[in-house]
Amino acid sequence: MINKESLLTVKNIYLSFGGIMAVAGVSFNVNKGDVFSIIGPNGAGKTSILNTITGIYFPERGSIFLKGADITKMPVYKRPAKGVVRTFQNLELFKGMTVLDNLMLSRHSLMNYGIFSSIFYFGKPLREEVRHREKVEEIIDFLDLSGIRKKHVFELSYGLQKRVELARALALEPELLLLDEPMAGMNTEETEDMARYIIDINEERDTTIVLIEHDMNVVMDISSRILAIDFGEKICEGLPSDVANDERVLSAYLGEEKWI
Structure with a gap:
């Protein structure tokens, strides 16, 4: 072996x-x-x-x-x-935010621009936003979440919230x-x-x-x-x-x- x-x-x-x-x-x-x-x-x-x-x-x-x-x-x-990324027994999601926003927020540590650059939404910040959005959309498709991507987390069943929690972890690659x-x-x-x-x-x-x-x-x-x-x-x-x-x-x- x-x-x-x-x-x-x-x-x-x-x-x-x-x-x-x-x-x-x-x-x-x-x-x-x-x-x-x-x-x-x-x-x-x-x-x-x-x-x-x-x-x-x-x-x-x-x-x-x-x-x-x-x-x-x-x-x-x-x-x-x-x-090294994890999920939790108790859901650690922002329930007042949409599925898409939860996943985008989870990628903040991977974003490569400073606070001053982000004030002006063009150039590098815009390219970074597009790149991260593409990654998030790919995960949404992978976990069959496309139909609920714009829904707020609190609107979802418990089973779907668990899947969003999994997607949040996957967003960190x-x-x-x-x-x-x-x-x-x-x-x-x-x-x-x-x-x-x-x-x-x-x-x-x-x-x-x-x-x-x-x-x-x-x-x-x-x-x-x-x-x-x-x-x-x-x-x-x-x-x-x-x-x-x-x-x-x-x-x-x-x-x-x-x-x-």
Whole structure:
């Protein structure tokens, strides 16, 4: 088997809140092109791991490497420029703005002109605006959002808002996309659609994905590898078929039913 390029390496990270150990010595590697899923019971530490990767929290011990470079203490606002972008469990959209405006706003860090140039809307600022608008329109088409592009976010169903949240993340052109429960609260049809979009993002846009999700049918169907954690500790890592049949995972999370 050909070894793929390593994109993200997490080495022995620890994170605690007061007397509670949220993450206890977790290590894993995400290869370029993977859909890497993290599973575990509620409160197991899954989102805390994502928060260390994105820089919301710095681990108390351990290291995080992106393409071999140490980003453990890199400020959160610098990580999108390195290709690390995420979505959130709770929607982080401007609901009083349109879908199009939300996506354009998300690209502000990629815009290459100063505040004084922007006052005069011609020349470089105008060219930049057109370029970013083209990128946003391409994402809108990719995620089938054309029919709602001018609608305000508060007008949309929850499932569509989740898709807009995904589009907002894609607008930053991530190399590593971290998805925190993207199917939460969705019905069956919306879940199937979101799973298809995740696969398309991975395959067609060459985006590596780290996924937290409770729908085990989806996780087992679309994941390259899976990490299972419980009480902040790693209990198993491997192929979906291996994880689904691991006795520690069955005991901690999946119960008696085997998914494969």
